[in-house]
Amino acid sequence: WTYGALLAACRRCGAAQRALALAREMSQQGVAHNVYTYTTLIAICDRARQWQTAMVLFRRMEAEGIRADVAAYNSLISACARGRNWEQAWAVFQGMQRARVLPNVRTYNSLISACERCGQYERAMEIYAKMRRAQASVTPDRCTFNTLISAAGRAGQLAAALALFREMEFAAKDARTPKELSSVAPDAVTMSALVSAAERCSRWDLAPPLFQRLESPPHNVRPNTICYNAMLSALAAGADAAAAAALFERMLSDSE
């Protein structure tokens, strides 16, 4: 409906208050909410770090007899993840299975993200294994790997982070269609996650080669500001002033 599009637009613009006002207006005018408007509202709670409110909305939706679909569950799991509550995220996932709603790659990515944010690297890897084993097995995408690399880096598991990156490279090499390739090819997020992982594991020496490998063929990743910041941070931690100065020059010339 037109209200649904308006709510989505509010979310994209970060206008959470405006969206909530719109939602109330809908109710007052007797316009029924549906699974799309609820999902948008839950996603707004997600970004606003209000996982409890997200739970309330979800329950209200169910109480109104609206069946949650995979996207509705995903937005709720994501809200729990951002709220650093992996146990709640897992509970929602179990409820989803009881309701016989099939998880998709975003479901697993959000669960992995919940573990990552809670410092549960091992658990993140278990979920990764689980998603591939499931009867309706789900193919990991770039986002799955990026999140796992970040989790490994935070856990001080640099070897694991590098192994995940290698898996990613293989998946990209084995891609049979452009669509498949674009779903797994490393990107700027991969680059910053790897550089940060090297820094966190005190292997500053590995940051420049990783950066270079990502920006070279076949990956051809274009570093963005976040990548440069991650690199500068790693070089600073490694006390490599000369390399940092050189990188800074490049950063300035690249932005032209």
Added chain:
RNA sequence: CGCGCAGCUUAGCGG
């Protein structure tokens, strides 16, 4: 023949 914004996932630094 494919694609086409009503909804869901990932990275750095500073504050």
